Amino acid sequence: MSTEMATIRVERVINASREQVWSVLADGWAYANWVVGASAIRDVEAGWPAVGAQIHHSVGAWPVLLSDSTSVLECEPQTSLTMQARGWPLGEATISLTLEPLDGRTRVTMTEDATRGPGRFVPRPLRQAAIVPRNRESLRRLSLIAENRAPRD
Template sequence: MSTTTRRIHATPEQVWEVLCDGWLYPLWVVGASRMRDVEESWPQVGAKLHHSVGTWPLLIDDNTEVLEARPPSLLELKARGWPAGTARVRLRLDAVGTETEVTIEEDVEDGPGRLMPKPLRDLQLGWRNVESLRRLAYVVEGRVAG
């Protein structure tokens, strides 16, 4: 799994609050373009976010499903992004004083993306997740400051 970590100036509960708002997903997840629906039970196990990936006019409708949720410390997801395939994404939130260390672990589970050599996958996922965590920090810290 590719692993990326960032310290966010907020508590795990404040970070979790943003993760619980599925409508915010495209604000911080690189590649997610728009939300079509958020199931009412999000982020409970089995709940899905219905989103689109890509850029207009080449959008693909897909979804992300909760595999495990332990508020406010762990959210594990199965993200679909065809044609690349599906990925398992684990977000861990660890309190460090008054801040939170957020770690994203991700790897392709199946589909054509699995054919890419692991070092190249890790590099690509690492770049993407650095930016995703940067965006998540902006959203969380902006809410905390506001």
């Protein structure tokens, strides 16, 4: 089975330019505003979203917070971003976002699946049942931010 077939995919057309959408993705401090589950950003390494740069975040709600990180695996500015999100003890997931321009709007495709740790042993239908609604909501939040962010000159 290919990796593409194994990943769980959602997409959304956002009423904002690819540059506006990318500006949200490139702002590491905005990560917790659009990523469902990320509750706080503790640090964003210089150079984000360059390959190897990390966002140090917390997941969950006080008083039960898990502190971990997300690192950039691949980045093609304004086109794609692939990250490795850590959330131990649950494990890690690889997340990819691709941006396709559509007459002033942007189609964002988000793929994700567990890649390390106990989460990858959860049967795919159960992983999909958890990941799809969460990622749909993440793209809805990304859309709200990007659509209301002024274009940069």
